[in-house]
Amino acid sequence: MTLKTTLLSASALALLGALAQPAQAQDQSCPVRLGAILSLTGSLGSVGEAIAEAGQLAVDHVNEAGGVLGCEVEYLLRDDQGQPSVGLDAAKTLVEVGGASVLLGAIQSGITMPILTSVAVPSGVPQVSCCSTAPSFTELASEGGTEGLWFRTIPTVSPQGIIMAEKAVEMGYKRPAVIYVNSDYGSSLASAFEAAAKTKGLEIAAMVPYLQEQASYRAEVSTALREEPDSLFLIAFPADGANALREWLSLGGPDTLMLSNALRASEFVEGVGAQYLNKAIGIDNGQIEGESVEIFDAAWVEAFDTSPNGPALHNMYDAAMTALLAIEAAGSTDGEAIAAQMRNVTGGGGTEVLTGPEGFANAKAALEAGEKVSYVGATGAFSFDVNGDVSGPYVIYSVAEDGGFSEVDAWDTARVDAAVEAFNAADQ
Amino acid sequence: MTGLLAYSVFFLTIAGIYAIIVMGLNIQWGFTGLFNAGVVGFYAIGAYTCAVLIGPDRTFLFGGFGLPFAGGMLGAVVAAGLAGLVVALVTLRLSEEYLAIATFGIGISVQLVAINAAGLTGGTNGLYGLPRPFWNLTGDVAVFNLVYFAFVLVILGLIWAALARLIRSPWGRLLRAIREDDVAARSLGKSPVRVRIQSFVIGSGIMGLAGALYTGYIGFVSPIDFIPILTFQIWAMLIVGGSGSLLGGVVGSLVIWLVWTGSGTLLSRVAPPELQAQASAVQVILIGLIIVLTILFRPAGLIGEPRAVTPARRGG
Structure with a gap:
């Protein structure tokens, strides 16, 4: 074996090692892992980075409030490079090797769809997209193709x-x-x-x-x-x-x-x-004023020192928060149990909980007391319909x-x- | 099945599909010297043809013939082969550089047609809910993945065997003769243009078959599956593996796809949380670096082409 082939096989082994390493960690129930597949490079890389940070912010807030199920939450972020096969591979790694309990993303429907049908649904892992607006998801869900595991926080x-x-x-x-x-x-x-x-x-x-x-x-x-x-x-x-x-x-x-x-x-x-x-007039989903929105905006400015104006930032924060609330309410990281709770923790009724670490802490207290909670997010109040589509203001x-x-x-x-x-x- | 094993099967299936495309390119570039820069176009034609033939009937679509998957595969090979024939007839009189530019344009045009011919291709939303062969065998996704992996392996093996035979045949020697010296081949009374067309059509058909396998595995196609970077990836696989060597193409597919996807996993492990969003830019640099280093240190690829005239030892 020459030096070069040795080097090459060594780097291949290092890659395999990186893949294999978390396999043992999967057996433990802590930390709770949230996978995210977003376009950080490629044609939507310019918007994807901020969306990724919004997800990180939600995870930071939840950890500040003591995590979920008594565990710290780990945010596993992967880049799909704007290419479905790369996104699919990332999703498969996150679920099979990384031990992700919920998948967040992707941005483009052409990446979200194969992840949903080839990874999330077959593995029974709920998928919550911040950003994919295509009507085909509604049709697939109404045909029964999503098995109730599909949600999105951005309206069709x-x-x-x-x-x-x-x-x-x-x-x-x-x-x-x-x-x-x-x-x-x-x-x-x-x-x-x-x-x-x-x-x-x-x-x-x-x-x-x-x-x-x-x-x-x-x-x-x-x-x-x-x-x-x-x-x-x-x-x-x-x-x-x-x-x-x-x-x-x-x-x-x-x-x-x-x-x-x-x-x-x-x-x-x-x-x-x-x-x-x-x-000019413009349209956006969600509220752009209101207490829950202001808490998010202020937290964003404090964390990143930029203004929180960009596509789908608020939706991504809500996707992560709702998923984590659902895990806490389900009391386990079982996919079906989480999916069942997604509608329970939103949609009005019960104790209203807002954004930020304090909002999540309040939600945990209320859930522990056996109350129903209703999340009012960075996009205001919203609810999921039977197809996982969000309806909101x-x-x-x-x-x-x-x-x-x-x-x-x-x-x-x-x-x-x-x-x-x-x-x-x-x-x- | 443990997680790592399940992931490996998935990874190898996708890499196997790419290896099939690389074989198509290998016959065109590796053995005949035809610079096809529109690989993704033929792959897309195969994938969409299969999707249209096997897909469920939907009111807003032309397709949805509900054929069995074998019909979809056959259709994919024929459609991509025909497209290859048309492209070859028009462009193969062009010399290398011009052929590259013409095929690059064709690859992009195919994607644009996929975006805009919404009645046939579903437009930007793509074709979804396509039936997957072997899906309902047991209802267990792990079994589906294993069976499909075996299926891709079998197809890969068949194509390999067929190509190996072709290359050893007189026709295969003619391919290399044309690649090395067009004029010399012509002076021996051979018709380079006809042989080039044959080689191009066979390569395109193989790419189309790979497209059908992707459709069958994922059950969904949309235009962003066929962005131009895929052509670059396939080329990187062929060159890093060793063009002109069947084994090289397969090794290259595995190595490049492992680097491409594994580097993301690696970075997400080592980068601190606050830099995760930026780390992906490093991934792109890393991929480029590995490709450049391989070419610098092993210009003939990891597995070079076996020497044809004076073989040092027997090779395939």
Whole structure:
């Protein structure tokens, strides 16, 4: 054996050793392990890092409150590199070798779905996604393909489209154009908006998809502007969205803007300039005000010294918190027991518990006293339906001159449900 | 089955599927010298063809023929082979660099079609809930994984045996002759273009078969399964393992996939919690470093091509 092959086989052995080492630790019940698979590099790496930190923050808060089941919580974070096969491998390692009791993630539906069907469901491990909005999960769940182990803390895009169409009517827009990112998120939201807008008598001037991470979006913007729209619904991620919107404004597009939830990010506002966004309204799920939100925001600023404005940060925190609450309520790390408790610890009724270490400590005390708890999270109060989809409040936000966000219209659960029902009736 | 064993079976199955793609590329590049930079495109065509043929019927989709998996596999080979034929007819008169650029464009175009032809491919949401062969054998996922692993091994072995035979045949010698010196081969009355087309089609068909195996294993396909980096990974496997050697391709698949996924596990163990989110950037550097070092120290790959004219000892 030459030196080189020795070195190579030594490094291969080191890798195997790293894989094998935690196998013994699995037999102990402590610590409780929370696996997370997120895109830390790759096309969504720029948003994924902050989402990962939101999960870490939740775990830190829970550990500060004494952990769950008397154990410390370990946060096992893995990068999927934006590639499903890498994410799948990470998920399989986390479950089989790492001893993860719950999987959090992934971000892109195309990674979340194979993890769900090939790792989480076969292994009986609950999966909670912060970020995947594709309608296919709802369909799979209603076909029985998720075995009740699937949850997400981000709403499907359908109510967003319906509410945004209603807001467009309210603002007096007649011919909105839609520019959307050609991903599961963008195309689902765009078609939900299109369908809802049609039932309300709006004329969609143009539906223009764009590809992520292009240097320029002039062609897409020109295509949309050629149809002379009176407003724009921009469905994008922060960096590309800012890029596209700058071109839109410089080509003389109207500043009557509607923004999707992923654009509630400082990166986007700074990229465009807050002064151009004074007529913009945006939609996001969850509350952006309220005590539970403020506790999270303050904790975030203290921990990372940045403002907590980015896609899905609040949802990730809630995903981790809900999962840990469910473990505490279940009294074990058995997958089915945890999944059964996910709905019990949310959705109102019982003792209301908030975010932060104190919120979790309160929840533990209440659970110990045999009370039902109801988590009010960084996105406000929410509940899971039979398909694991979250229903919760929505908020219409505007951009202030200093680049911050403020709430201009709140949609509580009842109002959202009414709008969805009205749409379903009109769509028949 | 203990966790590590269950994981290893899973890991080896995926690595085995990649090894099959590498075999497809090996016949094209390793033996014939055709620079296919659109590997992912043929893999995608195979995966989607299989998914459309075996998938359940859904109202918003064209596909959903509910065929048995064998039909899906056959369809995948035929579709990817046909795509290879069309691409070969158009591009194989191009010299190396141009062929690389043309095939790279084709690989990306296939992914764009997958994103946009929503009625056939499910668009960005992909095709989900696909039936998996052997899934309902016992209802135990560990058994499914084992059986499927054995299935992939058998297919890998069959392709290996077939290729080994082809390469030893006169046709195989012709491949290498064309790779080494196109003009010399032509002066001996051979038709390099026809042989190149044959080699390209066979390689593409093998890649398509690998796509079908991926579909059958995961039960889901979507466009992000076929991002361009996969082409790079397959190339890295072939070059690190040793292009022109069947064993090299398989070894390369194992090594690169182990490095690619194992480095993530390693980093998540050694990086402190507050730096976890940043550690993934190190992973990418690590992967690149290992590939570069291998090429520097073993330019012919871990397992080099056996010498054809004056074999020092017999090799396969």
